[in-house]
Each structure stands twice: as C-alpha cells, then as structure tokens.
Amino acid sequence: METDNGARVVDQARTSLVPKHEREKRRREREAQRDYGRGRRVNTNGVKDKKLRRNLQALESKYKAAALKAKDAEILLEGTSGYIEPEHELERTYKVVQDEIQGSTSITTARKRFDLTLNELGPYVFDYSRNGRDLLLGGRKGHIASMDWRQGKLNCEFQVNEVVRDVRWLHTNQYMAVAQKKNVYIYDGHGVELHCLNQHRDVSHLEFLPYHFLLATLGASGHLKYQDVSTGQLVSEIATKLGPPASLALNPYNGVCFTGHNNGQIHLWSPSCSSSNGPLVKLLAHKGPVRAMSIDRGTHAYLQLWNKYLLRQRDDIWCLLAKIPRWLFGIYASSAW
Structure with missing residues (x-):
C-alpha cells in the first residue's frame, strides 16, 4: 500500500507470513x-525447579484445553439468561418494579408480562422449560399445573392430594418430575402418572441434567441420588x-451439582463422586444456612447470598462460584417464592 507521497508501508508485525489457519x-x-x-498465565521460564516447572506447564496446558472446550460448547448454551445491570454502585436492582421494566423494553417484550394470583394452594415452586415457553407450577398443597405463558394457554392441571416439595421439567415439556410427600413421580404432559421412583424417599430438591439425562434428587436423609x-x-x-439439605443448584455449563447445607457449607458433586471420596470441592460460604444458590459462567468470582423473603442482597463473598441467582435475573419470577 502506498501513501500520498509515494512511500510504501511495510507490515511491521509481518502477520502476512503467518498462515491463515494459524491466525485463526x-x-x-x-x-x-x-x-x-x-x-493470567504463569511464566514458567523463570522457574528453576524442573519438577515444579513441568507441573506448572502441565496445568497451563490443561487450563488452555478446558477454555477451548468451553468455547466450543457455547453453541449448546443458547439460552443464557439476561440480567439487570445497575448504573452505579449505590443503585439497588431489588427496588426495580414491574412498571419500570415494562416501560424500558420494546412493545413486543412488554406484551410478555403476565400476572398469576395463586393464593390458596401455595406456596408454589416453579420451573421453566429449556426453551422458556412452558411454565410448570407446583403448590405445597398438591396443585400441579403447566401452561404456555406466552399464549396464556393451560396445558394440564391436576391435584395429587399430598405435599409437593419441588417440580422439574425433564428433557422436553412432555415429561415432568414431581417430588411429593414420600416418593418422586414422573408425569407426562397431560398429567398422567408414568413412573414412581421408590428409591427416592422424602425428596425436597430436584435438578435435571439435560445433556446427561440424569435426574438429581436430594432428600431429608442427605443422600444425593x-x-x-x-x-x-x-x-x-x-x-x-450433613443431614437435611438447605438448597440444591445445578451448574448448566458442566453438570456439577451444588448442595447448600445448614452449617453454611457448599459442596460440589458429580455422578462419579462417592461417599468415601467426598465432594469435588468443599466451601464455607456463610455462617448460616445456604438457602439459595445459582451459578453463572462469569469470571467475577463472586457469590451473592440473598434473603429470599425480603429479596435483598445479604453479602458478597469471593469464592469459586459466580454471581446473582438466576431466578433473580427476572424480577417477575420472585413472586412465586
């Protein structure tokens, strides 16, 4: 390339010598x-100990491979949730009301707002399908309902006549798991009972691993199944x-289950773990019970503990986990707690 005075510009970085596939x-x-x-990557050139240098190089190689695999798996995680970002440190997102959210969005998005008044058979637990279209509701007094919330269409509704502790969609919106008083039951999209999981007793928390087709349950006995x-x-x-659990959460990016306990500990589990070997990670996150958790792939390395009754942030702790419970991304969802 020539300039106005006829001089030719030389590539300083000489990137043209690097093949296209290498640049990519x-x-x-x-x-x-x-x-x-x-x-930041550790510079191993200045490490004199050969064994330590070799170990550090192996770790850096594993970190690099893990980052590349996570990047390649992005296409499988298209449903990343949105969030509310404050303009300054003093702004509190829990003070944002529905009218403010509706006024700041497009007309198409504003039309998606809906309100449900369920004050007889609650409190309720809920779950959204993977495409975000279908809503599954479970009332403490046995009321189960699923609906297409965009169209306001009720898919099914039935009464199980016993306590319901948790509900989860399975791999499609045609199958749902319900943790009832004694056992876990699986129903189809019309509310017909398909299976009774007798080995899962007194279950209080459910999670589903969609890429592994595994239903994770955690009950009063403290057994993760x-x-x-x-x-x-x-x-x-x-x-x-550790006795009865306080909470259960799933990392959708690697399938690791997080169990929160009444002594403030958080344990990380995978199906390959065992009772003798213990969890993947043990973390003392709080002085009191860990009532709610959620995992984000962000790199801020902060866990925010929330009071789920006041919907106020309680504390920030630097740890191995990430930010903001996912149900608090959509303030509208908090009313179902």
Whole structure:
C-alpha cells in the first residue's frame, strides 16, 4: 500500500507470513482465554525447579484445553439468561418494579408480562422449560399445573392430594418430575402418572441434567441420588453426611451439582463422586444456612447470598462460584417464592 507521497508501508508485525489457519487458531485461543480463562498465565521460564516447572506447564496446558472446550460448547448454551445491570454502585436492582421494566423494553417484550394470583394452594415452586415457553407450577398443597405463558394457554392441571416439595421439567415439556410427600413421580404432559421412583424417599430438591439425562434428587436423609431417566437405572447414590439439605443448584455449563447445607457449607458433586471420596470441592460460604444458590459462567468470582423473603442482597463473598441467582435475573419470577 502506498501513501500520498509515494512511500510504501511495510507490515511491521509481518502477520502476512503467518498462515491463515494459524491466525485463526490464535484468534480462537485469545477469545477462549478472554471468556473462559483462569487468570493470567504463569511464566514458567523463570522457574528453576524442573519438577515444579513441568507441573506448572502441565496445568497451563490443561487450563488452555478446558477454555477451548468451553468455547466450543457455547453453541449448546443458547439460552443464557439476561440480567439487570445497575448504573452505579449505590443503585439497588431489588427496588426495580414491574412498571419500570415494562416501560424500558420494546412493545413486543412488554406484551410478555403476565400476572398469576395463586393464593390458596401455595406456596408454589416453579420451573421453566429449556426453551422458556412452558411454565410448570407446583403448590405445597398438591396443585400441579403447566401452561404456555406466552399464549396464556393451560396445558394440564391436576391435584395429587399430598405435599409437593419441588417440580422439574425433564428433557422436553412432555415429561415432568414431581417430588411429593414420600416418593418422586414422573408425569407426562397431560398429567398422567408414568413412573414412581421408590428409591427416592422424602425428596425436597430436584435438578435435571439435560445433556446427561440424569435426574438429581436430594432428600431429608442427605443422600444425593442420580437417576437415568432414559434407562430407569439408579446411577449413583452419595451420602453428603450433613443431614437435611438447605438448597440444591445445578451448574448448566458442566453438570456439577451444588448442595447448600445448614452449617453454611457448599459442596460440589458429580455422578462419579462417592461417599468415601467426598465432594469435588468443599466451601464455607456463610455462617448460616445456604438457602439459595445459582451459578453463572462469569469470571467475577463472586457469590451473592440473598434473603429470599425480603429479596435483598445479604453479602458478597469471593469464592469459586459466580454471581446473582438466576431466578433473580427476572424480577417477575420472585413472586412465586
């Protein structure tokens, strides 16, 4: 390329000598490191100990491979939730009301607002299908209902005549799991009972791993169980050894289950864990019970604990987890608690 005075510009970086596939590889590595990297890379050239240098190089290689795999798996996680971002540190998102949200969105989005008044058979637990279209509701007094909230169409509604502790959609909106008084039951989209999981007793929390077809249950005995819904086999049963749980959450990005306990501890589990080997990670997150958790793929390394009755942020703790419970992304959903 020539300038106005006839001089020719020389490529200082000489990037033209690098093959196209190599440039694409470097760009992909930079993006993976930016989005999923684990901090600055350790310079091993100055490490004199050969064994330590070799171990550090192996760890850096694993971190790099993990970031690349996470980047490649982005296409499977298209349903990332949105959130409310404050303009300054003093602004509190829990003070935002529905009218303010509706006035700040487009007309198409504003039309999606809906209100449900369910004050007889509650309190309610709820779950959205993976495409966000279908809403599953479970009342403490046995009321189960599913609906297409966009069209306001009721799909099914039935009464189980016993306590309902938690509900979850399975791999499609045609199957749902309900944690009732004694056992966990699986119903189809019309409310017909398909299975009774007798091995899951007194379950209080449910989670479903969509990429593994595993239903995770956690009950009053403190046992975390994984049930394969495709074959009907009990894959794993793990004793947490901490009594009745306070909360259960799933990391949708790697399938790891987080159990919150009454002593303030958070344990990370996978189906390959066992009672003898213990959890993947133990974390003392709070002085009191951990009532609610949620996991985000952000790299801020903060966990925010919320009072679920006042909907106010209680504390910020630097830890291995991430930010903001996912149900608090949509303030409208908090009314079902």
